Every structure is written in C-alpha cells, then in structure tokens.
Amino acid sequence: xxxxxxxxxxxxxxxxxxxxxxxxxxxxxxxxxxxxxxxxxxxxxxxxxxxxxxxxxxxxxxxxxxxxxxxxxxxxxxxxxxxxxxxxxxxxxxxxxxxxxxxxxxxxxxxxxxxxxxxxxxxxxxxxxxxxxxxxxxxxxxxxxxxxxxxxxxxxxxxxxxxxxxxxxxxxxxxxxxxxxxxxxxxxxxxxxxxxxxxxxxxxxxxxxxxxxxxxxxxxxxxxxxxxxxxxxxxxxxxxxxxxxxxxxxxxxxxxxxxxxxxxxxxxxxxxxxxxxxxxxxxxxxxxxxxxxxxxxxxxxxxxxxxxxxxxxxxxxxxxxxxxxxxxxxxxxxxxxxxxxxxxxxxxxxxxxxxxxxxxxxxxxxxxxxxxxxxxxxxxxxxxxxxxxxxxxxxxxxxxxxxxxxxxxxxxxxxxxxxxxxxxxxxxxxxxxxxxxxxxxxxxxxxxxxxxxxxxxxxxxxxxxxxxxxxxxxxxxxxxxxxxxxxxxxxxxxxxxxxxxxxxxxxxxx
Amino acid sequence: xxxxxxxxxxxxxxxxxxxxxxxxxxxxxxxxxxxxxxxxxxxxxxxxxxxxxxxxxxxxxxxxxxxxxxxxxxxxxxxxxxxxxxxxxxxxxxxxxxxxxxxxxxxxxxxxxxxxxxxxxxxxxxxxxxxxxxxxxxxxxxxxxxxxxxxxxxxxxxxxxxxxxxxxxxxxxxxxxxxxxxxxxxxxxxxxxxxxxxxxxxxxxxxxxxxxxxxxxxxxxxxxxxxxxxxxxxxxxxxxxxxxxxxxxxxxxxxxxxxxxxxxxxxxxxxxxxxxxxxxxxxxxxxxxxxxxxxxxxxxxxxxxxxxxxxxxxxxxxxxxxxxxxxxxxxxxxxxxxxxxxxxxxxxxxxxxxxxxxxxxxxxxxxxxxxxxxxxxxxxxxxxxxxx
Numbered sequence: 001x002x003x004x005x006x007x008x009x010x011x012x013x014x015x016x017x018x019x020x021x022x023x024x025x026x027x028x029x030x031x032x033x034x035x036x037x038x039x040x041x042x043x044x045x046x047x048x049x050x051x052x053x054x055x056x057x058x059x060x061x062x063x064x065x066x067x068x069x070x071x072x073x074x075x076x077x078x079x080x081x082x083x084x085x086x087x088x089x090x091x092x093x094x095x096x097x098x099x100x101x102x103x104x105x106x107x108x109x110x111x112x113x114x115x116x117x118x119x120x121x122x123x124x125x126x127x128x129x130x131x132x133x134x135x136x137x138x139x140x141x142x143x144x145x146x147x148x149x150x151x152x153x154x155x156x157x158x159x160x161x162x163x164x165x166x167x168x169x170x171x172x173x174x175x176x177x178x179x180x181x182x183x184x185x186x187x188x189x190x191x192x193x194x195x196x197x198x199x200x201x202x203x204x205x206x207x208x209x210x211x212x213x214x215x216x217x218x219x220x221x222x223x224x225x226x227x228x229x230x231x232x233x234x235x236x237x238x239x240x241x242x243x244x245x246x247x248x249x250x251x252x253x254x255x256x257x258x259x260x261x262x263x264x265x266x267x268x269x270x271x272x273x274x275x276x277x278x279x280x281x282x283x284x285x286x287x288x289x290x291x292x293x294x295x296x297x298x299x300x301x302x303x304x305x306x307x308x309x310x311x312x313x314x315x316x317x318x319x320x321x322x323x324x325x326x327x328x329x330x331x332x333x334x335x336x337x338x339x340x341x342x343x344x345x346x347x348x349x350x351x352x353x354x355x356x357x358x359x360x361x362x363x364x365x366x367x368x369x370x371x372x373x374x375x376x377x378x379x380x381x382x383x384x385x386x387x388x389x390x391x392x393x394x395x396x397x398x399x400x401x402x403x404x405x406x407x408x409x410x411x412x413x414x415x416x417x418x419x420x421x422x423x424x425x426x427x428x429x430x431x432x433x434x435x436x437x438x439x440x441x442x443x444x445x446x447x448x449x450x451x452x453x454x455x456x457x458x459x460x461x462x463x464x465x466x467x468x469x470x471x472x473x474x475x476x477x478x479x480x481x482x483x484x485x486x487x488x489x490x491x492x493x494x495x496x497x498x499x500x501x502x503x504x505x506x507x508x509x510x
Numbered sequence: 511x512x513x514x515x516x517x518x519x520x521x522x523x524x525x526x527x528x529x530x531x532x533x534x535x536x537x538x539x540x541x542x543x544x545x546x547x548x549x550x551x552x553x554x555x556x557x558x559x560x561x562x563x564x565x566x567x568x569x570x571x572x573x574x575x576x577x578x579x580x581x582x583x584x585x586x587x588x589x590x591x592x593x594x595x596x597x598x599x600x601x602x603x604x605x606x607x608x609x610x611x612x613x614x615x616x617x618x619x620x621x622x623x624x625x626x627x628x629x630x631x632x633x634x635x636x637x638x639x640x641x642x643x644x645x646x647x648x649x650x651x652x653x654x655x656x657x658x659x660x661x662x663x664x665x666x667x668x669x670x671x672x673x674x675x676x677x678x679x680x681x682x683x684x685x686x687x688x689x690x691x692x693x694x695x696x697x698x699x700x701x702x703x704x705x706x707x708x709x710x711x712x713x714x715x716x717x718x719x720x721x722x723x724x725x726x727x728x729x730x731x732x733x734x735x736x737x738x739x740x741x742x743x744x745x746x747x748x749x750x751x752x753x754x755x756x757x758x759x760x761x762x763x764x765x766x767x768x769x770x771x772x773x774x775x776x777x778x779x780x781x782x783x784x785x786x787x788x789x790x791x792x793x794x795x796x797x798x799x800x801x802x803x804x805x806x807x808x809x810x811x812x813x814x815x816x817x818x819x820x821x822x823x824x825x826x827x828x829x830x831x832x833x834x835x836x837x838x839x840x841x842x843x844x845x846x847x848x849x850x851x852x853x854x855x856x857x858x859x860x861x862x863x864x865x866x867x868x869x870x871x872x873x874x875x876x877x878x879x880x881x882x883x884x885x886x887x888x889x890x891x892x893x894x895x896x897x898x
C-alpha cells in the first residue's frame with residue numbers, strides 16, 4: 001500500500017457548455033515531486049483550482065482525500081488550513097509591503113494589546129528566509145526584489161504556514177536558467193524534508209530533471225501517470241498532444257535580400273533613474289525575408305530595446321533607425337505602424353489585447369482609419385478582413401465576436417498576430433511569441449511565421465528558449481547586460497556558443 | 511426560436527432595463543389613476559430628461575475612457591448663466607450667443623482635457639476643481655442675481671414645439687405625423703439596406719421572421735412616440751435636439767475610429783497605445799466633447815426655465831453619472847452604450863415624474879433613486895458570469 005498524501009478520485013467539473021475535467025484521478029505520494037503536464041486547456045489549472053478550494057466542493061463531483069481523510073474545501077482558506085499552498089504563475093504579493101509584512105499578512109504576530117510585535121516578526125522572518133536560502137533583510141520592500149527572489153519568497157511564505165503540499169504553476173516562466181536551477185535545488189531539498197510538490201510546467205527539460213512521477217492531462221482526462229524514469233521526452237509529448245511531433249521547428253531555408261531595417265548606435269537610459277544607461281550602443285540589422293533571433297538571459301535588455309524603438313520605454317534615447325536605407329523617426333507605435341513596423345509584445349494580456357472586447361474589435365483596432373469611409377467605419381469590410389485573417393491563422397473560436405478574455409494563450413497570440421497582419425507590416429518584431437503556449441499551438445505559430453517570411457516579411461524574434469531561437473532564426477544576435485555580445489549565423493550556431501555569449505563569457509570584437 | 515433566444519441573451523442587460531421601465535410605467539399607470547401615461551404627461555417626461563440625456567450621452571464616453579466628470583453640474587449652470595447674460599445684459603443676437611456659449615463649453619473641455627490628457631492628473635481631481643471654479647464663475651457672471659433672458663427664440667429651444675403645418679386648430683398634428691412616418695421609413699429602409707449589404711458579403715443574417723419582428727417592434731415604439739406628440743402639443747424642440755445628439759454621439763461611439771479608440775483606451779490603455787492609438791489626443795477630444803455637450807445641456811436647461819440662477823445645475827452631475835451607470839456603463843472603463851444611458855435617464859425621469867404626480871416629496875424621491883441605482887448595478891453584477 002502506497003503512502004499517498006493526496007488522492008483526487010473521479011473528479012468531474014463542468015462549466016456551462018464545457019466539461020473541463022472528466023473523471024480525473026490524480027494521486028500524489030508523500031514526499032515526491034509530481035509533475036502535471038498537458039497542453040493549455042487540458043485542465044491542469046482547473047484541477048488545481050478544485051484542489052485548492054477556489055472551485056467550491058459543491059461545484060464538482062468526486063472526492064479529494066488528503067492524508068486519508070475526505071476533504072470538502074470551499075475556499076482557498078480551507079485548503080491552506082490543511083497544508084496545501086498554491087503558488088501562482090502571476091505572483092500575488094503586495095509591492096508596497098516589506099518581506100516580513102508579506103509573509104505574515106493575514107496572520108500577523110500579535111504582542112501586547114493586540115498590536116503587532118515587530119521584533120518577533122522580523123526574527124521569525126529571518127528564520128523563514130534561511131529555509132529558502134534567501135539572504136535578505138526582512139524589512140526590504142517587495143518592489144525592490146527580482147522575479148527569482150519573489151518566487152522563492154512565495155515558497156517561503158507557504159512554508160511559514162506549514163504547508164506540506166506545494167503547488168507550483170509554471171514557477172520558472174520568468175526566471176533565468178540560474179534562478180530556475182536554484183529553485184529546483186530548493187524543491188529537491190524540501191522533498192528530502194518530506195514536503196510534497198505538484199509541479200506544473202511546459203518546460204519538459206525541467207520536468208525530467210526534477211519530477212519523480214509525471215501525470216499527463218489531455219482534454220480534461222488523465223492520460224497516464226508514470227514514474228519519470230520510465231518515460232521519454234518524445235513519448236511524453238505524444239501523450240500530451242496525442243500525436244508524435246517529429247519536427248518541432250519546421251525551419252525553412254530563406255533567401256534573404258537586402259538590408260531593410262537597421263538600428264545604429266542605439267543607447268537608452270533608464271526611464272526613472274535617468275543617469276543610468278541601460279542599453280549601450282546597439283547595432284542590429286535585418287534583411288528582407290530573414291528571421292533574426294535575439295537571444296539573451298532575462299534582464300539582458302531585449303524587450304527594453306524593442307520597447308524603446310517603439311517610443312514606449314526609456315529616457316534620453318539616442319541613435320538612428322533606418323528603413324530601406326532611409327533614416328526614420330519613431331516616437332510612438334503609431335509612427336512605427338506607418339512605416340510598416342509592428343511589435344508583438346511578450347505580455348499579450350497587458351500590451352496585446354483589450355481583453356474585455358471581442359476578436360473583431362482587437363484585430364481591427366490599429367486599422368480603423370483605413371477601414372473608414374467619410375469618417376464612418378465600414379463594418380462589413382471590417383468583418384470580411386478580420387474573418388479572413390482569423391481563418392488563415394486558424395484561431396479556434398465559434399465566432400469573431402468571442403470575447404478575447406475567454407481564449408486560450410495560443411489563440412490569444414494568433415489574434416494578436418492577426419491584428420498586426422491587418423497593418424500589412426514589412427517588419428514584425430516578435431517578443432517571446434510562444435511564451436505560455438502549448439506545444440501544438442507553438443508549431444502553428446512557427447509555421448505562420450515561416451510563411452510570412454517566405455512572402456517577404458522580415459522578422460526579429462526575441463526568445464528565451466534556446467531551441468526556439470536556434471530552430472527558427474537565420475541569424476542570431478545575443479545580448480548581455482544591455483549590449484550586443486555576439487552575432488552568429490545559423491550554420492555556426494550551437495547552444496553552447498550562444499550560452500557563452502549570453503553569459504558574457506565570450507564577446508565579439510565589434 | 512434558438513436564434514431568438516441567443517439574440518435575447520446577448521442583450522440581456524438592455525432588456526432588463528427596458529422591462530424595468532415597463533414595470534415602473536405600469537405601476538405608475540395604475541397608482542396615478544392613468545394620469546402617468548396620458549399624452550401630456552409623456553411629453554413632460556421626455557422634456558424632463560432632455561438636459562440629463564444630452565450630458566449623459568457624452569458622460570458615457572468619458573466613463574468608457576476610464577475617467578469621470580464631476581464638473582458637469584457647474585458647467586451646465588455656467589453655460590446657462592453665460593447665455594442668459596449675453597442675451598439680457600449684452601443684448602446679443604441669439605444665434606451668436608448660442609455659438610459663443612457652445613464654444614465656451616468646448617473651451618472648458620480643452621482646459622480639463624489639458625490637465626487630464628496632457629499632464630496626466632486624475633480626472634476626479636481636475637473636474638472636482640472645475641466644479642468649484644465654475645460655480646464661482648457663475649456667481650461672477652450673474653452677480654449673484656437670477657437672470658431671465660426672455661428671448662422668444664431662446665425660450666423655444668427649451669419649451670417650444672414645431673408648428674403644425676396643418677394649422678394651429680387642425681384635428682391632427684400633421685408635422686408630428688409626417689416626421690414620425692419619415693423616421694419609421696428611414697429606419698426600415700436603412701435596416702433593409704444594411705441587411706442586404708450583409709447578404710452580399712455572405713454573412714449570416716437573422717431569419718426574415720425575426721428581422722420583420724424587430725422592425726415591427728421598433729417601428730411601433732417610434733410610432734407610439736410621434737402619435738403621442740400628435741395627441742398632445744406637437745413635437746417638442748428640446749426632445750428633437752436630444753434625439754439628434756443621441757443619434758450623433760451613438761454613431762461616433764460605434765462607427766468611428768475615434769469612438770472605438772475610446773473603448774480601447776478604457777479597456778486596456780497600454781495595449782491601445784501600442785496598437786497605434788493616440789491616447790492623449792483621443793482623451794482630450796472626449797473632454798472637449800463633454801464640455802460642448804455640457805454647454806448644450808445648460809442651454810436647454812436654462813431655456814426651459816427661462817432663468818439662470820446661481821444654484822442652477824447643482825448636483826446635476828450625480829443624475830447624469832447615475833443615468834450612465836444605470837444604463838450599463840462601467841465606472842472602471844471600457845464598457846457602456848449611449849442607448850443604455852438614455853434608457854437610464856428615462857428610468858430616472860419616470861421615477862421623478864411619477865412620484866411627483868403622487869405628490870411624493872424629496873424624501874421618497876431620493877430614497878427611490880438611490881435604491882434603483884444600487885439595484886440596477888447589483889442585478890448587472892450578479893447576473894454576469896465573469897468580470898468581462
């Protein structure tokens with residue numbers, strides 16, 4: 001008889017019109033790291049919401065057995081009390097509070113007269129911080145911490161509440177490799193102390209490096225639960241998508257033409273700390289029909305580079321931009337669009353979409369003036385064009401009047417792409433185009449990009465996933481701490497070489 | 511049948527408010543001994559809502575954009591004082607006075623827009639400041655006295671009727687009936703044209719049955735209104751002004767790039783900016799429109815009373831904002847319709863009017879208005895699945 005900390009039995013949960021979970025069984029052994037994988041929309045998040053009590057016990061059927069007892073959770077408080085802690089993709093900490101305040105938020109250490117006992121609070125906080133190897137002053141404000149530190153702090157907070165089962169949802173999405181490694185080490189250490197962990201991730205390398213057991217969900221059903229050692233990566237992917245993915249990166253050889261776009265001597269200072277230079281003398285160019293990758297670690301300044309090009313980041317921006325050998329000036333996204341340049345942000349929800357509006361609204365947004373006759377929008381023409389792109393890109397939706405908030409990550413990204421294709425761009429800047437998107441949709445996005453490039457578009461692609469950069473790009477620039485450290489052709493690019501440039505071990509003489 | 515259901519479901523919120531109006535009307539119909547739905551009273555009802563309706567149509571845009579305008583009441587009072595002063599003390603030509611007043615309203619919008627759109631101050635603070643500034647200016651312009659302009663053309667803007675072309679003693683008001691007929695005709699024809707266009711694009715259109723049903727219902731509503739005017743004193747000029755403004759603002763909101771940009775800014779300012787929307791300019795224009803419509807509202811209001819008092823328009827902003835909110839506009843931005851706010855204004859005016867007939871005082875009226883506002887928003891909030 002196995003010792004299970006958690007058994008979820010025959011969980012079925014339906015939303016109006018959709019069966020999100022269909023008779024799911026999910027068991028976690030005490031002291032193991034159990035990876036939960038599956039495409040977006042497979043039901044991972046819903047299952048975890050059921051477990052943590054966000055979906056109340058009356059809204060689903062089936063049983064949750066924790067430490068041998070049937071539990072009926074009706075709120076996140078209920079599950080927390082039983083030692084379950086869920087740590088979200090988007091971190092939930094109040095930025096204006098200190099570390100100590102955040103950790104004890106809602107369970108403040110009370111002294112005399114019910115007032116907060118600050119010395120004790122700080123003392124206990126230091127103890128907790130040691131457990132996750134964070135060497136920080138408890139009075140430090142959250143706003144001053146990096147993403148990696150925040151992630152560890154969230155775990156620290158969970159442990160302070162005596163959590164015995166941690167749920168991590170894409171914990172390394174925003175972390176550098178180094179930070180990720182630290183996080184994984186910590187989880188291994190916690191495992192040896194008897195803490196169990198449910199680990200949700202799209203990054204299969206990580207899953208294999210850390211998980212003892214893997215469960216695959218697909219379309220709301222448990223496909224398989226197996227020890228990680230008994231399964232290969234290709235098998236896992238085929239369980240996830242229900243088909244073998246022989247070729248993740250369908251690279252097509254392009255024949256690039258002349259240089260169409262160039263940034264010269266581009267330097268930018270920090271938007272708030274105005275005397276600090278964050279981008280140093282950057283020179284990049286793109287040829288017609290070429291995919292140029294920009295690799296780099298988190299914080300290397302890749303997004304800042306493109307946002308500053310769009311006039312949406314930085315102060316004291318210096319340098320020149322050339323389009324077809326002609327010097328142009330871009331002060332806003334509107335200027336860029338006029339020159340046929342578009343920027344597809346890494347943060348779809350924040351910068352890409354008006355979530356409360358439908359597909360039609362979002363896709364037509366940049367080109368409403370073009371679609372207007374005598375000041376009035378030609379609705380029919382608009383619907384025809386939007387519908388055309390939505391079909392071309394195969395957005396999965398019942399109609400273009402679907403609210404974008406209800407779409408999955410991959411479909412959201414396609415809607416954003418459709419939006420920019422409406423502007424008829426000749427240069428498309430893609431910032432982390434496949435972040436948080438499931439494997440199947442990724443391939444579709446790659447195919448779309450390849451098709452566009454074959455039709456003569458030029459693409460600049462920022463990506464943190466090395467295989468993606470290597471698989472897609474014709475040429476790769478590598479950034480490190482606000483500078484370009486290397487430029488590598490597809491033919492000579494290897495993961496090791498790029499990593500050396502990324503970490504600044506190697507720099508090109510430029 | 512399925513199609514009818516889905517159409518109904520999609521617009522459930524507007525239908526709830528229309529049903530609410532029908533219920534309110536039915537209650538007043540029986541409790542006021544049928545007085546409430548007599549032609550004379552229905553005309554009064556629409557007259558009562560004109561100034562609120564004019565201003566709240568643009569308040570919808572302000573709120574959709576994610577802002578608020580607390581100064582509307584004072585700007586209404588100020589515009590009234592200004593035009594009364596120009597007519598009475600400056601002896602100005604009425605058309606010129608109207609033009610100057612509207613221009614002054616637009617300037618108010620330029621001023622507020624500067625602080626909100628350009629300097630990025632919260633609209634709440636900017637317009638709260640204006641609320642006081644313009645209340646002060648009213649006192650300055652009127653010298654603390656009530657001005658009665660007594661100009662015939664000006665008065666007609668607030669209380670006049672279109673003359674009956676069949677003569678003043680005719681049995682039917684031919685003007686109202688002809689215009690009513692033309693409105694119905696224009697509506698039906700435009701709907702048929704748009705439906706045929708959609709067909710030519712091979713889009714799905716509603717079945718012929720539902721289409722005819724829709725045409726019939728709307729035509730009956732339009733017909734009812736004009737028939738009512740025919741039975742009473744004719745077509746009130748302020749209501750025509752309201753209708754034209756509503757039509758125009760609704761068109762701007764739904765069918766122009768500017769209008770769609772307003773919704774985008776309110777929904778996600780950063781995404782809008784990166785999509786090439788000029789957030790600053792758009793926001794500024796919204797405030798200019800608001801100033802313009804506040805002035806228009808002030809003109810109608812003052813003309814109706816034929817007097818500009820220093821307290822004129824005090825608290826009007828609460829009615830105007832409430833009308834927008836009852837009509838489904840979200841104070842958080844991104845959501846709201848001009849048609850909705852007119853329904854909201856009609857709900858408020860119906861309460862006010864019906865309770866007056868029942869000789870109820872401010873005590874009951876404030877209570878009723880307050881609770882209706884709360885319940886309207888609560889129903890909207892509770893019937894929605896998610897925040898979107």
